[in-house]
Amino acid sequence: MAYALSWVVYVLMAVLIMFAFERYVSTWFSRQPRIFIRALLAIVLFTPGFVSADTVYLVPACVGILFNILAKSGEGLLKASLPMLLVSSVVFGVLFFLESRRPADELQADAGSAE
Numbered sequence: 001m002a003y004a005l006s007w008v009v010y011v012l013m014a015v016l017i018m019f020a021f022e023r024y025v026s027t028w029f030s031r032q033p034r035i036f037i038r039a040l041l042a043i044v045l046f047t048p049g050f051v052s053a054d055t056v057y058l059v060p061a062c063v064g065i066l067f068n069i070l071a072k073s074g075e076g077l078l079k080a081s082l083p084m085l086l087v088s089s090v091v092f093g094v095l096f097f098l099e100s101r102r103p104a105d106e107l108q109a110d111a112g113s114a115e
Helices: 002-028 031-046 061-070 074-100 104-114
Strands: 048-052 056-060
Touching: 002 031, 002 056, 031 061, 031 074, 048 061, 048 074, 056 061, 061 074
Parallel strands: none
Antiparallel strands: 048 056
């Protein structure tokens, strides 16, 4: 029960952090840095990872990575970081593809508004 409740609290806090970024911080950046930071924040907050103690637990990957760094477990660190590396590769690959498909006039309009 505590495990499920901690996941609910974590997801609610992560959604609150994403909302706070969108509401208060994202207006400081132009379009492309805002998309990059939003994607990076979502990857760090919402990617699940694994921690092996006596049993295997599903945890946020950022927490799993920190746990394995503190436990000085090289193999555990690799296992915890692989999901985050995989998700970030896919997300940034899709973002790169979508940005490269944008028409040139939209890119010039964004560059003009950033100045």
